Amino acid sequence: GAVVSQHPSWVICKSGTSVKIECRSLDFQATTMFWYRQFPKQSLMLMATSNEGSKATYEQGVEKDKFLINHASLTLSTLTVTSAHPEDSSFYICSARGGEQFFGPGTRLTVL
Amino acid sequence: AQTVTQSQPEMSVQEAETVTLSCTYDTSESDYYLFWYKQPPSRQMILVIRQEAYKQQNATENRFSVNFQKAAKSFSLKISDSQLGDAAMYFCGGNQGGKLIFGQGTELSVKP
Numbered sequence: 049g050a051v052v053s054q055h056p057s058w059v060i061c062k063s064g065t066s067v068k069i070e071c072r073s074l075d076f077q078a079t080t081m082f083w084y085r086q087f088p089k090q091s092l093m094l095m096a097t098s099n100e101g102s103k104a105t106y107e108q109g110v111e112k113d114k115f116l117i118n119h120a121s122l123t124l125s126t127l128t129v130t131s132a133h134p135e136d137s138s139f140y141i142c143s144a145r146g147g148e149q150f151f152g153p154g155t156r157l158t159v160l
Numbered sequence: 161a162q163t164v165t166q167s168q169p170e171m172s173v174q175e176a177e178t179v180t181l182s183c184t185y186d187t188s189e190s191d192y193y194l195f196w197y198k199q200p201p202s203r204q205m206i207l208v209i210r211q212e213a214y215k216q217q218n219a220t221e222n223r224f225s226v227n228f229q230k231a232a233k234s235f236s237l238k239i240s241d242s243q244l245g246d247a248a249m250y251f252c253g254g255n256q257g258g259k260l261i262f263g264q265g266t267e268l269s270v271k272p
Binding site (some may be wrong): 080082086089090091094097139141143145148149151153154156 | 205260261264265267
């Protein structure tokens, strides 16, 4: 099956700093990628839809200035958490659509 | 809009036995599909099974099968001959306008 990677898999940062998470489709091109957030023992919450070459579409309640998404190529989307705070600590998962959706392994963000 | 409800937060099954996870949904889409994803402790999302709504025949994948009742908007997952590796969070869901909508999840434990 198709492979989606995320980097880093785990990141710890200080409050007030920005963190960038990369999502790559390794063996297929994806015009559309998705970013999810997941708290422990809870479901995946869609944050935004990332379209190559255009602005991301954010779900209601998600701050677009806080969570910057860039989809500069058909194989790479990035999520930047700006001025991170402890409440941003979570598990972030991306998926890429190549026919069906393929999920990355996730990134655990801890903000101190 | 689509909603997905999993009413069983936790389920337990004895190894080699059969277990059924429940899921109900509501959708305004005329062309949709439903799915079950598994999320083991590694947190990698793994597609277990997918059902196109227009197909009357229930989907099966080895030990996994679904009972799709379209009129009742029910989509349950049956796991036969349960194995220790089946222990995971299971998410039911469906597509809506290109996005995936997930239920709350059911945590399945398998007793040896």
